[in-house]
Structures are given as structure tokens and as C-alpha cells.
Amino acid sequence: MTAARGRSLRSWTAAVFAVYFASGLATSAWLTRIPSIADSLGLGPAALGALLLTQTVAAFASVSASGVIVLHLGAKRTLALFSTMVAVGLMVLGAGVTFLQSLPVTVVGLLLFGLGSATWNVAANVEGTALERGLGRSIMPMMHGFFSIGTVLGAGVGSVAAATGVPVVWHVSGMAVVVFALVWSSLPYLQGAQREALLRRQDLQPITSQLTIITGTLPVVSRDDDGVARTPGDGPDSSGSRSGAAKDGETxxxxxxxxxxxxxxxxxxxxxxxxxxxxxxxxxxxxxxxxxxxxxxxxxxxxxxxxxxxxxxxxxxxxxxxxxxxxxxxxxxxxxxxxxxxxxxxxxxxxxxxxxxxxxxxxxxxxxxxxxxxxxxxxxxxxxxxxxxxxxxxxxxxxxxxxxxxxxxxxxxxxxxxxxxxxxxxxxxxxxxxxxxxxxxxxxxxxxxxxxxx
Known part of the structure; x- marks a missing residue:
């Protein structure tokens, strides 16, 4: 491995770790303030459970469509768009809780957060899988470890914010700015799209063909050189060009x-x-x-x-x-x-x-x-x-x-x-x-x- 290639891989690795770390920060930013959110909006446990469900439903809808989104936009552009959505969602949530004390506005913030975070995570997994192929070894547990480190640090910040009486809006908005800056400063170093293009030129299976496994939802449709749309399990040659493809008669x-x-x-x-x-x-x-x-x-x-x-x-x-x-x-x-x-x-x-x-x-x-x-x-x-x-x-x-x-x-x-x-x-x-x-x-x-x- 040349020195330049080694530096490139290290930069790519650091950028992917930063994306996972930022996702953990964003998640813990509002979860640590749930008691304040409930108090400000006057919610009992049942109403709070319904509020939390809005974020979950949005995330489920988002992850169901994430395969198509990442396939068409690519991991880098998806991360740019949906991390911005998460940051905006946190700010809207904070404004709804602190300034307006409005349940509908808070719901809008959680919907934006849920829609953004689920597809962000899928795009991060796609980029991380590409990085693993570039490195030639598995580091996915470490990537998710950085997400967890982000949640731990975010929980610490939330604990300090709650102890010192920092309003929810300033806490979550500050975290939104940090999250946005982390992701966008990492984008130039992500190389998944370039690596995938190289794999296509070499007639190897690209990472996006694994989106059914990464998302667990939607089949991926790609096009051969003759313009025919195929799923990863299709094609005239099932033995050499597809990694892990089925043999004749298998489904x-x-x-x-x-x-x-x-x-x-x-x-x-x-x-x-x-x-x-x-x-x-x-x-x-x-x-x-x-x-x-x-x-x-x-x-x-x-x-x-x-x-x-x-x-x-x-x-x-x-x-x-x-x-x-x-x-x-x-x-x-x-x-x-x-x-x-x-x-x-x-x-x-x-x-x-x-x-x-x-x-x-x-x-x-x-x-x-x-x-x-x-x-x-x-x-x-x-x-x-x-x-x-x-x-x-x-x-x-x-x-x-x-x-x-x-x-x-x-x-x-x-x-x-x-x-x-x-x-x-x-x-x-x-x-x-x-x-x-x-x-x-x-x-x-x-x-x-x-x-x-x-």
C-alpha cells in the first residue's frame, strides 16, 4: 500500500467514524431531555408514549424507502440531505418545547428527526460497508461503537444541561449545530461512490447491490450494460460475477x-x-x-x-x-x-x-x-x-x-x-x-x- 493510499484510507475511516459518532450525539440530545419535554408539554406517560411513537413511525417509514433513496442519491448525498433534516428536526423540537410549548410543533420536530435519522443510518452502513471492502477487513463493530460513544458523550452533555437548567431549545439546537458540522466536514473524505464506480468498471458486485441486507426491506434494481434491469440474483452468468448468488433452482x-x-x-x-x-x-x-x-x-x-x-x-x-x-x-x-x-x-x-x-x-x-x-x-x-x-x-x-x-x-x-x-x-x-x-x-x-x- 502506498503512503498516499494509506492516508486516504485513514481519512476515509475517520470520516465514517465521525458520521456514526454524530448520529449518536443527535440521538442522545433529545432522549436525555425527555423529562423536561414531558413537563413543558404537560404530558403523562400515555401521552408521552404516543409522542415517542411518532418518531418511531417516521423512522420505520423512512427505513422502508431508504434502499431506493441511497441507490439513487448515493451514500454521500443521502448523508448530506438527511443529516440536515435531523439537525432541523432537533431545532424545531426545541422551539416547540421551550418557546411555543406546542405539542404539534414538537411532533413535527420528532417526525423530521425520525425521517432523517433512519435513512442517515442506512447510508452510513452503506458507506461503512464500502470502507470495509477498501480496507479488506471488518471494522463494522467499531463503527457502531463510535455511535455508542456519541450517545455516551451526548448523555453527559444532557446531564450537565439538565443540572444547570439549560432550556431544551438551546441544548438540542447547540447539539444540532455540532452534528451538522461533523457530518458536513466529513463528506469530502467519503469515498464509497468512487469505489463503487471502480467496482462497476471491474465487473464486480458493488456495495449498493447489498442494500437488501443492509436495509432489510427493498430489493435493489440495477442495469446491465445492455440496459436490462436486473436484481442482484439475476443474470445469465450465476457463477462468476455475483458474490453469494444462488445456484440454479434456488430462490x-x-x-x-x-x-x-x-x-x-x-x-x-x-x-x-x-x-x-x-x-x-x-x-x-x-x-x-x-x-x-x-x-x-x-x-x-x-x-x-x-x-x-x-x-x-x-x-x-x-x-x-x-x-x-x-x-x-x-x-x-x-x-x-x-x-x-x-x-x-x-x-x-x-x-x-x-x-x-x-x-x-x-x-x-x-x-x-x-x-x-x-x-x-x-x-x-x-x-x-x-x-x-x-x-x-x-x-x-x-x-x-x-x-x-x-x-x-x-x-x-x-x-x-x-x-x-x-x-x-x-x-x-x-x-x-x-x-x-x-x-x-x-x-x-x-x-x-x-x-x-x-
Whole structure:
């Protein structure tokens, strides 16, 4: 590798890390101020749950269209457009909460945030996948680690802002400016589009052909030199020009078959339980600390920071742990930790113990969603369809979780309502055997496949 190429790759890597870091900052900017948002708008738990649902619905709609958007705009232009949308959404949200105390304006801000953040994340994953190909090695866990670092730092800023009485509008608007500056200063160093063009000239499979796997939603349509539109699984030569393509008679993108596959559906239910475990903390921990434990808003933001710090720790160490001890063993320990942390947080009379339990909860919840996605993609021939099914089922937690927990919180209190999530953690624990690696199952106990027993 020449010195110039090495510098170029380092700059590209730093730019991608910055994009992920900025996404974490943006996410934590408003989540840490949920107690202030609820107080300013006069929202109880049920109404707050409905408000949170607006962001989730917008994100779900956005991610469903993200494949087409990234395909037509490219990752760089998509990041430019949708990070701007996120920044504007944060400012509108802040104005609605502080200046206008208007629920409709706040809803508009959350809709803009949801629409922008979901497609931003998909575009970042596309650019990150291109970077991995350029580097010739996997660094995706580190990329998502930088997102988590952003959430931790953002939670710290939110805690200070809440403790010092900084109005929501100035806090989230300041973070919006930082996020906008980080992303736009990184754009000139992103090289995914150039690399993809080079791959097309070399007749190799470009990154955008993997958008079905990255988004889990839409098939990608490209055009051959003769102008004929084809999906990645089509073409006269199925053996040499397509990476991971199906052989004759196989149907790798058969959604009907994926929905009928028991393992895929059960992996999806596992992901749903763990996604609810993670999402419940993101949405409700700060309010549970202020309303349930009677803590100050700054401690509510700190509690969220503890949880995301634990998530960061778990995800940064998860790859090594799974390689060392096996997927099944690690997931059983993780689910047990999540269940224990959640139970202590819901029922402990001590605020100090409750804060400590958040770290245990975060560690346990950290690996469920990403490992579930990996399990869905165990069979490379069926990966796109299986990941799509698992993603769709998992998103049910983000769609149904906020209003359900809000209604329960209205009746029994937010902290007690979180105990309901324990049922889903138990369900996910019982489904862990279905996440055994398929390759290890095929090899049996005599091969490399001691892994399933772990």
C-alpha cells in the first residue's frame, strides 16, 4: 500500500467514524431531555408514549424507502440531505418545547428527526460497508461503537444541561449545530461512490447491490450494460460475477419462504424481545428515574448515560466474547444480565442500586439485536430475505413498545411498567437455541461445530 493510499484510507475511516459518532450525539440530545419535554408539554406517560411513537413511525417509514433513496442519491448525498433534516428536526423540537410549548410543533420536530435519522443510518452502513471492502477487513463493530460513544458523550452533555437548567431549545439546537458540522466536514473524505464506480468498471458486485441486507426491506434494481434491469440474483452468468448468488433452482430472495421458515420467525421474535429491552431503556429510563425514584432530571440523564455506556462496552467486546465462548453461551449470559438488571431497576427501593443495575441491564441488552441480525444472515444464499423478516418483526418492538409502556405507566407508574419487559427477556432467553450457527449445525459435533453446544 502506498503512503498516499494509506492516508486516504485513514481519512476515509475517520470520516465514517465521525458520521456514526454524530448520529449518536443527535440521538442522545433529545432522549436525555425527555423529562423536561414531558413537563413543558404537560404530558403523562400515555401521552408521552404516543409522542415517542411518532418518531418511531417516521423512522420505520423512512427505513422502508431508504434502499431506493441511497441507490439513487448515493451514500454521500443521502448523508448530506438527511443529516440536515435531523439537525432541523432537533431545532424545531426545541422551539416547540421551550418557546411555543406546542405539542404539534414538537411532533413535527420528532417526525423530521425520525425521517432523517433512519435513512442517515442506512447510508452510513452503506458507506461503512464500502470502507470495509477498501480496507479488506471488518471494522463494522467499531463503527457502531463510535455511535455508542456519541450517545455516551451526548448523555453527559444532557446531564450537565439538565443540572444547570439549560432550556431544551438551546441544548438540542447547540447539539444540532455540532452534528451538522461533523457530518458536513466529513463528506469530502467519503469515498464509497468512487469505489463503487471502480467496482462497476471491474465487473464486480458493488456495495449498493447489498442494500437488501443492509436495509432489510427493498430489493435493489440495477442495469446491465445492455440496459436490462436486473436484481442482484439475476443474470445469465450465476457463477462468476455475483458474490453469494444462488445456484440454479434456488430462490435466495423468496420472502414467502422466509416467512414460513420457523427458525427465521423465531429469531425475529428473539430480536423483538431484545429490541424492546433496549428501546424501553432508551425511551423511559430518564423518566423512570425522575418519576419513579424521585431523582433530579440531571440524574435521569446520567442514568441514560450509564445504560448507553454499558451498551458501548458490550458491543465493543462482543465480537471477541462470541469468538472465544460461542454465540449461544454469550447470549444466555447476556439475557440473564439484562433480566437481572431490569428486575433490580424496577423493584429496588434504592436509587444507588437502581443506577448500578442500569449498567447490568445495558450490558445484557447490548448484543441481542446485532447478534440476532447475524443469526438471520447465517445462510448467505437466503440472507437478504431472512434479515428482512427478522428486521420487520424486530421493528414491532419500536412500534408497539412506546404506547404500550406509556399506557401501563399511566396505570402503575413508569418504573413498575418496565417490569413488564421482563416477560419478553424471558421469551428471548428461551429462544436462544434457535440462534445456533447453521454452519456449525451442519458440521455436527465432529467438526468445528462444538459451537452450537455453547
Amino acid at each position: 435466495p430472495l423468496s420472502m414467502r419462504a422466509a416467512w414460513r421458515d420457523p427458525r427465521t420467525v423465531l429469531v425475529g421474535i428473539f430480536v423483538l424481545g431484545m429490541a424492546l429491552t433496549e428501546g424501553a431503556a432508551n425511551d423511559w429510563v430518564a423518566l423512570a428515574l425522575t418519576d419513579g425514584y424521585g431523582a433530579a432530571e440531571s440524574l435521569g440523564a446520567m442514568g441514560y448515560g450509564i445504560f448507553v455506556a454499558a451498551m458501548t462496552t458490550g458491543r465493543m467486546s462482543g465480537t471477541w466474547l462470541i469468538d472465544r465462548f460461542g454465540r449461544i453461551f454469550v447470549l444466555r449470559i447476556a439475557c440473564s444480565m439484562a433480566l437481572a438488571g431490569l428486575a433490580v431497576f424496577a423493584f429496588s427501593p434504592s436509587l444507588t442500586v437502581g443506577l448500578i443495575s442500569l449498567f447490568l441491564w445495558g450490558l445484557g441488552a447490548s448484543l441481542g439485536f446485532p447478534v440476532g441480525m447475524s443469526a438471520a444472515a447465517d445462510d448467505p444464499v437466503k440472507a437478504a430475505a431472512n434479515v428482512s423478516v427478522v428486521s420487520t418483526i424486530g421493528y414491532g418492538a419500536f412500534l408497539g413498545g412506546p404506547p404500550l409502556l406509556g399506557l401501563l405507566g399511566e396505570a402503575v407508574g413508569v418504573r413498575n411498567a418496565l417490569a413488564f419487559v421482563m416477560l419478553f427477556v424471558v421469551l428471548s432467553f428461551l429462544l436462544i437455541p434457535w440462534l445456533r450457527p447453521l454452519e456449525a449445525e451442519r458440521e455436527g459435533p465432529s467438526g468445528r461445530g462444538g459451537t452450537p453446544s455453547r
